Amino acid sequence: MNMKDRPTDVDQRPAxxxxxxxxxxxxxLEQIQHLTNDxxxxxxxxxxxxLRGDVPRDDELTRNPVRRAIPPRGEWND
Incomplete structure (x- = not known):
C-alpha cells in the first residue's frame, strides 16, 4: 500500500x-465532569x-408491572 492508496484525513473528517x-x-453537569473534561x-x-434507539428506556413509563401470585387462602402465614 503506497501513499496514494491511503485514505486521507479529508475523506474521514467529522461533520x-x-x-x-x-x-x-x-x-x-457535576456528574458528567467526573467522567470527562469534555x-x-x-x-x-x-x-x-x-436518536438511533440504542439505549432502552428504563423509566416508570416503559416498565411493565410485575404481577405477583397471591397464595391461596390458608397459606398466608406459612
Missing part, C-alpha cells in the same frame, strides 16, 4: 460542529444513541 447553549441541572462529547454521544 461540522455547531456550538449551542443548553441548560443542565448543576448536579448532572461534557459536550458525552451529551453528543447520548443524543446519537437516543
Amino acid at each position: 461540522e460542529k455547531v456550538e449551542i447553549a443548553i441548560r443542565l441541572d448543576s448536579e448532572l 461534557p459536550s462529547k458525552v451529551i453528543e454521544v447520548a443524543i446519537r444513541q437516543w
